[in-house]
Amino acid sequence: MSNSIKLPKKLMLLGSGELGKEFVIAAQRLGNYVIAVDRYVNAPAMQVADCAEVISMLSADDLEAVVTKYQPDLIIPEIEAIRTEKLLEFEQRGITVIPTAAATNYTMNRDRIRELAHKELGIRTAKYGYAVTLEELISISSEIGFPNVVKPVMSSSGKGQSVVANQYEVEKAWNYAIANSRGDSQKVIVEEFINFEIEITLLTIKQWNAPTIFCSPIGHRQERGDYQESWQPADISEDKILQSQAIAKKVTDALGGAGIFGVEFFITKDEVIFSELSPRPHDTGMVTLISQNLNEFELHLRAVLGLPIPHIEQLGPSASAVILASEKSDSISFIGVAEALAEKDVDIKLFGKPSAHPYRRMGVALAKAETVQQARDKAITAANKVLIIST
Numbered sequence: 001m002s003n004s005i006k007l008p009k010k011l012m013l014l015g016s017g018e019l020g021k022e023f024v025i026a027a028q029r030l031g032n033y034v035i036a037v038d039r040y041v042n043a044p045a046m047q048v049a050d051c052a053e054v055i056s057m058l059s060a061d062d063l064e065a066v067v068t069k070y071q072p073d074l075i076i077p078e079i080e081a082i083r084t085e086k087l088l089e090f091e092q093r094g095i096t097v098i099p100t101a102a103a104t105n106y107t108m109n110r111d112r113i114r115e116l117a118h119k120e121l122g123i124r125t126a127k128y129g130y131a132v133t134l135e136e137l138i139s140i141s142s143e144i145g146f147p148n149v150v151k152p153v154m155s156s157s158g159k160g161q162s163v164v165a166n167q168y169e170v171e172k173a174w175n176y177a178i179a180n181s182r183g184d185s186q187k188v189i190v191e192e193f194i195n196f197e198i199e200i201t202l203l204t205i206k207q208w209n210a211p212t213i214f215c216s217p218i219g220h221r222q223e224r225g226d227y228q229e230s231w232q233p234a235d236i237s238e239d240k241i242l243q244s245q246a247i248a249k250k251v252t253d254a255l256g257g258a259g260i261f262g263v264e265f266f267i268t269k270d271e272v273i274f275s276e277l278s279p280r281p282h283d284t285g286m287v288t289l290i291s292q293n294l295n296e297f298e299l300h301l302r303a304v305l306g307l308p309i310p311h312i313e314q315l316g317p318s319a320s321a322v323i324l325a326s327e328k329s330d331s332i333s334f335i336g337v338a339e340a341l342a343e344k345d346v347d348i349k350l351f352g353k354p355s356a357h358p359y360r361r362m363g364v365a366l367a368k369a370e371t372v373q374q375a376r377d378k379a380i381t382a383a384n385k386v387l388i389i390s391t
């Protein structure tokens with residue numbers, strides 16, 4: 001099989017943030033040619049790619065222009081906000097879209113992936129409903145009960161998401177969701193609030209010509225719907241790992257194609273509840289930059305190129321903690337990196353984003369230790385040492 005794979009390949013990355021940057025590094029190490037595309041100049045992955053293009057990825061015309069210009073072998077989406085109907089057209093023209101054009105379309109809309117998982121595949125999810133007006137949201141919220149979680153169907157990283165404690169907070173949640181919805185979508189999903197013991201990401205690697213394989217589960221903690229820290233391995237029972245693997249296999253088989261998927265679950269005392277998934281490396285999976293022999297970006301690359309993955313090794317208790325900006329700035333420096341790196345088994349990645357705004361993720365601290373708790377403490381301590389200053 002491997003003899004038939006000819007390198008280098010020409011890869012077009014749609015979205016060039018921190019996840020893309022690590023993917024480009026992995027791709028470059030095998031000599032591939034990468035065109036990094038995003039909506040702004042000097043995005044992290046552009047800094048390490050062969051060339052860069054700044055376009056609106058929601059514009060079919062812009063996508064057509066870059067694809068015509070470069071004629072890539074593969075198109076690799078890195079974010080959700082892409083005109084996915086256009087990807088379908090590229091796929092029909094013979095360009096491989098990762099994992100498939102249909103999968104990117106399913107997962108950019110919370111309602112589409114939810115209907116696939118729950119209605120078509122019969123997978124357990126939180127109770128949910130949809131609303132396109134405030135009146136509908138008021139009515140569906142009282143059916144679902146309180147507390148519940150309201151999210152725009154088109155958003156990511158917690159944008160527009162809020163936990164609603166009672167009926168008096170519904171209007172505020174509606175306004176917040178609509179104001180932070182991607183594109184012109186006016187649809188929100190309201191979900192039963194799951195009081196989970198832990199939430200996990202199960203990195204699931206779907207291969208062209210080999211069985212689906214899994215990484216050890218990653219535990220994580222979120223605030224404002226956005227990831228703050230993650231750790232591996234997550235302490236959950238073997239039985240629940242097998243249940244989550246079975247669900248991840250079912251959903252990723254339905255989506256098809258090849259690549260890594262970050263499949264998110266809520267784990268309660270008795271249940272494994274499917275939440276959502278990314279058809280690409282996952283932010284919480286950045287912990288694999290320190291915790292595995294092959295990180296999630298190298299795994300994604302191997303899977304999409306059809307290269308073998310003979311063995312994934314988990315290297316012991318590990319954690320990641322985010323480095324967030326607190327202010328708006330177009331000119332950024334960091335201090336404290338030396339102090340953070342002075343600790344054994346700590347690493348820092350700064351993404352090189354050209355501008356900051358409150359809560360924007362600018363870097364990540366990684367740590368390994370004897371126990372998961374120690375690794376988490378170490379990663380958080382390191383992240384706190386790094387200070388972002390405007391220059």
Ligand SMILES: Nc1ncnc2c1ncn2[C@@H]1O[C@H](COP(=O)(O)OP(=O)(O)OP(=O)(O)O)[C@@H](O)[C@H]1O
Pocket residue numbers: 126149151155156157158159161191192193194195199222224225226227264275276283
């Ligand atoms: N029904 C729910 N019950 C409890 N917590 C929830 C629920 N839905 C979401 N959350 C919390 O909010 C976080 C973000 O939600 P979700 O993953 O749906 O949003 P997202 O915007 O797609 O995030 P990302 O793009 O970073 O994965 C979850 O990881 C979880 O911590």
Ligand SMILES: NCC(=O)N[C@@H]1O[C@H](COP(=O)([O-])[O-])[C@@H](O)[C@H]1O
Pocket residue numbers: 015016017018019020078079156157282283353360361
């Ligand atoms: N949860 C999805 C996620 O983490 N995506 C990552 O964040 C970047 C956008 O960052 P920005 O908003 O700071 O530009 C994306 O390009 C991707 O790398």
Ligand SMILES: [Mg+2]
Pocket residue numbers: 264276
């Ligand atoms: Mg999520």
